[in-house]
Amino acid sequence: MTLSRDPQEAETRYLHQYGRLDGACVLEVGCGEGRLTWRYAGAASSIFAIDPDRVGLAAAQQACPPEWRERIRFVLADSEHIPFPHRRFDRAILAWSL
């Protein structure tokens, strides 16, 4: 099956325009397989991406390009129990997850 998601990359444009993610430490809530993560990973200084789905998270970890692995951490967690210190993040993205 051939499926193309957002071939015009509107989501990427709007996310960067409104999110101002350059150099930011980002918490992504509901990262799934990392589809959205890859769209801003080049701009953020560090990313902590959480999801309660083990399978999706494993796929994201596997797909993460080697050059980003030091800056992106995929963590098994849900939005009701965020396992990070307080006041840590510049941006929090609810990625299709609210």
Next chain:
Amino acid sequence: MVHALEQIWEALAPDGVLIDLRPVAARWPLDILAERRVLRAGRVDDSPNAPDDRAADAAIRAAVRRGLFRRVAQATFPFDYVWDSVTEMTEHVTTNWHDCAVLKPGLLKRAQRLEGEVPGETHVRITLRMILRTYHRLERPRT
């Protein structure tokens, strides 16, 4: 959901920004894309998604009322899903979107008819309506 927003508020730095990005129910259009034409087949019934939209909106409104966040900006934009055929689109929607969208028989029939009528290569597109809202974290929530 409100508890999740409280957790995010705690995780954000004092000048942090929350970005809420999601599709919303808006009777998403289904089109057949021909070489030089877009043929409108109709609209997907995305009403099963509406209660989730309302619950998410209510949660964020509650967080704003509590003084956790202040809305800064809002934008809407299209998000296209494009398949090679009506069959592939149907399989994807029934497998993955069963809780948020319904392809009614009349719509499917029209899409299949248009796909069959158009010569040359065609694709099938559903355009979701996306909403992006940004919120500044406020320092002193109301108790």
